[in-house]
Amino acid sequence: MSKVDFFSGAHDxxxxxxxxxxxxxxxxxxxxxxxxxxTSKEAAYDSARAxxxxxxxxxxxxxxLGDVHRCNTPILFLVGPAGSGKSAIALTVCxxxxxxxxxxxxxxxxxxxGRNSRRYxxxxxxxxxxxxxxxLKSAIDKVVYDDPAIVDKDIDIQLERLIVKPILEVGIEGxxxxxxxxxxxxxxxxxxxxxxxxxxxxxxQVTPIPLRFFITCRPKPWHETLxxxxxxxxxxxxxxxxxxxxVDQDIRLFYKSEFYxxxxxxxxxxxxxxxxxxxxxxxxxxxDELVTRxxxxxxxxxxxxxxxxxxxxxxxxxxxxxxxxxxSPNSTVLDLLNTLYPSTSxxxxxxxxxNLYRCRAGGVTDHFYTTDLNEYNNATQNxxxxxxxxxxxxxxxxGKGLVPLYRLYHHQATDHFYTMSTAEVTRAVGDLNYVxxxxxxxxxPMLPSQSSAIPxxxxxxxRLFDHFFTTSLTERNEASYRLGFDDEGIAAxxxxx
Numbered sequence: 001m002s003k004v005d006f007f008s009g010a011h012d013x014x015x016x017x018x019x020x021x022x023x024x025x026x027x028x029x030x031x032x033x034x035x036x037x038x039t040s041k042e043a044a045y046d047s048a049r050a051x052x053x054x055x056x057x058x059x060x061x062x063x064x065l066g067d068v069h070r071c072n073t074p075i076l077f078l079v080g081p082a083g084s085g086k087s088a089i090a091l092t093v094c095x096x097x098x099x100x101x102x103x104x105x106x107x108x109x110x111x112x113x114g115r116n117s118r119r120y121x122x123x124x125x126x127x128x129x130x131x132x133x134x135x136l137k138s139a140i141d142k143v144v145y146d147d148p149a150i151v152d153k154d155i156d157i158q159l160e161r162l163i164v165k166p167i168l169e170v171g172i173e174g175x176x177x178x179x180x181x182x183x184x185x186x187x188x189x190x191x192x193x194x195x196x197x198x199x200x201x202x203x204x205q206v207t208p209i210p211l212r213f214f215i216t217c218r219p220k221p222w223h224e225t226l227x228x229x230x231x232x233x234x235x236x237x238x239x240x241x242x243x244x245x246x247v248d249q250d251i252r253l254f255y256k257s258e259f260y261x262x263x264x265x266x267x268x269x270x271x272x273x274x275x276x277x278x279x280x281x282x283x284x285x286x287x288d289e290l291v292t293r294x295x296x297x298x299x300x301x302x303x304x305x306x307x308x309x310x311x312x313x314x315x316x317x318x319x320x321x322x323x324x325x326x327x328s329p330n331s332t333v334l335d336l337l338n339t340l341y342p343s344t345s346x347x348x349x350x351x352x353x354x355n356l357y358r359c360r361a362g363g364v365t366d367h368f369y370t371t372d373l374n375e376y377n378n379a380t381q382n383x384x385x386x387x388x389x390x391x392x393x394x395x396x397x398x399g400k401g402l403v404p405l406y407r408l409y410h411h412q413a414t415d416h417f418y419t420m421s422t423a424e425v426t427r428a429v430g431d432l433n434y435v436x437x438x439x440x441x442x443x444x445p446m447l448p449s450q451s452s453a454i455p456x457x458x459x460x461x462x463r464l465f466d467h468f469f470t471t472s473l474t475e476r477n478e479a480s481y482r483l484g485f486d487d488e489g490i491a492a493x494x495x496x497x
Contacts, residue, residue, distance in 0.1 A: 031145030032130055032137070035162075038151035039127045040120040042462050043107045045094040045180070053087035053108070053182075053431045057257055060250035061089055064239065068093055068214060073237035074204040075197075078216045079223065080241030082423055083299025083333055083430045086216040090182035093214060097178050104129050104177035104211065109186040110432075111424070115462070118192050123151050125179055126162035133177065139166035156199055167209045176210040185218040194222040201233035243296030251294050251301050255287055258305035267311040282319060289323065299333050299430025306435070307340050334422045337429065337436045351395035351402060351442060353495050358391035358469075365464040366414045369407075371396065371441050392456060392471050393495035394441035402442040405492055408434040413465040418458075420445055420492055443492035451493075458491035471496070 041047065056065070068076065068089070080086050087108070097103035105128035109115055130140040143161055144150055150161060184193055200213055217223060227238060241247075262268055263281060282290075294300040308318040325339045357376040360367050362384045369391055370376050379385040395402055406425050408417045410433060417428060418440055428434035444453050457476045459468045461484050469491055470476055479485040 029137070029141050031141035031143065031148075032127065034148050035123055035127050035130075035140070035144045035151060038120065039124040040107065040115055040117075043109070043115050043120070043124055044128065045091050045106050045108055045182075053091050055095065056085070056088045056092040057250070057254055060253055061085070061092070063246055064089060064241070065092065065096070067239055069096070071237055071239075074211070074235040075200055075213045075215065075233075075237070077223065077236065077238040078214070078241065079219055079238055080216075081297070082218055082426045083297040084241045085298040086218075086241065087182050087431050088298070090180055090214070090216050093178075094180050097180070102175055102177050104132055104179050106180040107182070109181070109183035110427075111186040116186050116188055118155055118188055118196065121181075121187070121196065122155055122158040122162055126158070126166075129163065129166075129177075129179075133172060135170045135172065136166050139170050155196070159199060159203060163211075164203060164207055164209060167211065168207070172210045174210075176212045178212045178214055181213060181215045183217070184215050185220055190220060190222050193217075193220065194226065197223070197226065197236075198233070201235045205233060205235045241296075247296045248291050248294075251296070251298060252287055252291050254298065254301050255290055255305065258302075258309070262305070262309040262315050265309065265311075268309070268315050281316075286319070286323065293327060297333065299426055300336060303333060303336055303340075303429055303436075306429075332422070333426050333430065337425065338438075341436050341438045351397040351399035353393040354396045354441065355390045355497070356392050356394050356441065356494070358388045359385040360388060361385050361414065365461075365466045366416060367466060367468045368416045369418060369440065369469060390497040391469065392454070392497055394443050394492075396441060398442050401444055401448055403445050404439045405441050405443045407437040407440040409437055410434045410465070415465050415467055417467050418469060418491065443494055445492065447493050452495060453493040454496055455490040456492045456494045458488045459485035460488050461485045 064078075068078070078086055078089060090106075090108070094103055094106050105125040107115075107121060107124055126140055130137045140162060143166065147161075150158060184196065187193055187196065197215075204211065204213075223238075226232065227236065259282060290301070290304060293304075304322055307322065308315050310318065322340070327335065327339075354371045355373075356369050356371055357373065358367065358369050359376060359380050368379055368385060370379075371394065376387075380387040394405060398404070403420050405418055405420055406422075408419075408425065408428050409415070410417070412433065417434060419425060419428075420443065425436065429436050443456070444451075447453055447455075454471050457470055457473075459470075459476065459479050460466070461468070461479075463484060468479055468485060470479070471494065476487065480487045
């Protein structure tokens with residue numbers, strides 16, 4: 001036992017009724033420290049990440065937000081198609097609940113940035129609860145300190161021991177606290193999405209704890225089946241985002257706000273003032289047309305305003321470009337993107353293999369891929385990118401068995417992103433501030449028979465905000481095991497370099 005001298009060298013000192021606590025190699029909240037290592041650091045709505053969704057514009061979504069706050073059901077689903085503004089609503093709800101001291105925890109799923117694993121859901125929620133609810137802090141800390149392996153156990157065990165039992169032991173006074181889960185449809189696959197929902201529904205039905213869950217999700221077959229079954233859990237309610245007059249009015253307000261910002265942007269002020277007054281641009285008739293085209297989807301409206309407001313173009317000319325294209329009745333956001341950003345890859349002579357060049361940024365972390373040799377040379381000679389040669393071969397036009405490989409770019413985070421998924425394109429452009437840059441080329445979605453095609457692996461590093469693509473198993477393993485990248489599987493099938 002080591003000797004502790006409290007007052008070495010002191011004299012003429014009198015201390016009455018003293019109590020001393022000595023902490024040597026303090027283990028205060030050591031359990032929470034272990035728990036933190038198994039959380040998704042970027043899943044919180046207020047984390048410092050570049051892909052944070054926008055909040056609802058002030059004055060919009062009042063009815064939906066009111067319905068969310070008035071609901072007393074333990075689990076409330078907000079269901080709507082991609083681009084309908086679910087993430088903006090979820091973020092706004094988080095901010096409002098925090099102001100009321102009722103936000104317990106939140107988790108924003110996002111498949112294309114790696115936040116889609118069930119492994120971190122309840123560890124992250126538990127860690128946030130320990131910090132937002134001081135009464136739970138010691139109880140949750142003790143669970144992990146006594147059994148560090150809890151972070152690797154099944155989700156039903158984690159929910160019971162990390163969340164339910166501490167709440168029952170300590171108790172939470174006042175109104176129920178709320179956990180917000182945004183984008184549950186991006187958590188792994190349908191099987192796990194259903195299991196998480198059933199687990200929460202059963203737990204809150206048999207254990208009446210003061211905890212509510214607000215969950216946003218795209219329409220999914222498992223959700224419809226669950227709610228239409230005779231054994232529908234009584235703990236679940238659903239709000240469906242449909243187009244109505246209020247949504248159209250909200251989209252109109254969004255257009256007005258964005259066009260006002262464009263009109264007052266120093267990059268555009270001269271080009272607008274020389275033609276029209278910013279107070280009447282665009283006209284009410286044009287706004288009517290744009291609201292109709294949006295069909296209740298905020299992602300459509302945000303795509304148009306982002307296109308019109310690009311700094312290197314005149315907004316009036318860009319808006320004329322938008323209005324000159326008449327969309328078909330069933331056109332999608334991707335159809336709009338392909339119209340606004342026409343691809344140079346559409347050729348008439350049939351698909352031919354071309355090099356997909358690869359380089360990486362020297363000053364910031366970004367991996368860039370292009371079939372355009374001039375673009376590659378400009379990046380490596382003038383933009384501080386390091387040449388890495390040919391990554392693989394893809395096709396310069398469409399053909400049997402081929403699909404587009406879309407290219408997007410995030411200016412703030414300097415991340416180039418490539419995907420075959422139209423849903424990921426819509427989410428990246430509508431919610432995550434990526435800019436659509438057209439079609440990089442054409443690839444195989446599946447391994448074709450009698451072909452020399454090989455997989456193009458996709459990896460993601462959330463700390464660096466960087467997507468990395470490679471056909472090399474060695475590079476994939478190196479990035480995954482040593483460089484902090486998450487392996488996100490196969491992006492496409494391509495031809496060897």
